Amino acid sequence: MKKISLFYYSHHGNTRFLANHIADALGTVPKELSLKEEIPVKEFVRFLRETSLEEKKQRLILEDSPRIDESWDLIIVGSPVWAHTAAPEILGLLLNYLPRKIPIAVFYSHGGKPEGFLKEIRAMVPDNPVISHCGFQSPLMSTDVAGKRVREWIQECVAGYLYEK
Ligand SMILES: Cc1cc2nc3c(=O)[nH]c(=O)nc-3n(C[C@H](O)[C@H](O)[C@H](O)COP(=O)(O)O)c2cc1C
Numbered sequence: 292m293k294k295i296s297l298f299y300y301s302h303h304g305n306t307r308f309l310a311n312h313i314a315d316a317l318g319t320v321p322k323e324l325s326l327k328e329e330i331p332v333k334e335f336v337r338f339l340r341e342t343s344l345e346e347k348k349q350r351l352i353l354e355d356s357p358r359i360d361e362s363w364d365l366i367i368v369g370s371p372v373w374a375h376t377a378a379p380e381i382l383g384l385l386l387n388y389l390p391r392k393i394p395i396a397v398f399y400s401h402g403g404k405p406e407g408f409l410k411e412i413r414a415m416v417p418d419n420p421v422i423s424h425c426g427f428q429s430p431l432m433s434t435d436v437a438g439k440r441v442r443e444w445i446q447e448c449v450a451g452y453l454y455e456k
Pocket of ligand 1: 300301304305306307332335370371372373374375376402403405428430
């Protein structure tokens with residue numbers, strides 16, 4: 292039995308929709324993350340620009356700290372794209388709780404301009420291989436199409452990886 296966990300954050304439900312499909316397909320329970328001290332949406336860009344990496348780590352402490360150790364086979368991470376990077380809850384997960392070397396699979400929901408998102412993720416966790424990634428534009432606008440696409444992604448890229456491992 293492979294050890295996998297699915298962590299995500301969703302502000303308006305798009306990423307939650309994807310997370311629920313993925314969890315169903317893999318028979319796992321998705322965990323929605325929240326910060327001990329929320330960063331209001333309107334302050335996010337200023338927070339990104341004006342806070343040092345060390346200060347970010349200190350601010351981005353999660354409720355119910357996820358316990359992940361080196362024995363995990365895969366962590367699946369889902370985020371909306373915010374200012375071309377991940378939402379603060381996911382930044383917190385990556386910067387504070389993800390042990391090095393554990394492979395990750397990344398899915399994200401965006402409004403049409405996701406450029407730079409994956410580069411940011413990779414820069415944050417350079418020692419964690421990204422085994423696969425998939426972006427979805429406004430999935431709640433076309434749930435049938437997005438639901439089918441996310442299931443295909445999981446079957447072809449993620450379940451395949453776990454099976455081969
Ligand atoms: C603060 C903020 C910043 C955003 N920045 C981007 C962006 O840079 N590129 C983009 O394509 N969409 C951006 N969006 C749109 C969201 O990524 C998009 O609506 C996503 O589907 C929301 O997912 P959710 O419903 O799970 O919260 C932004 C939304 C918010 C609230």
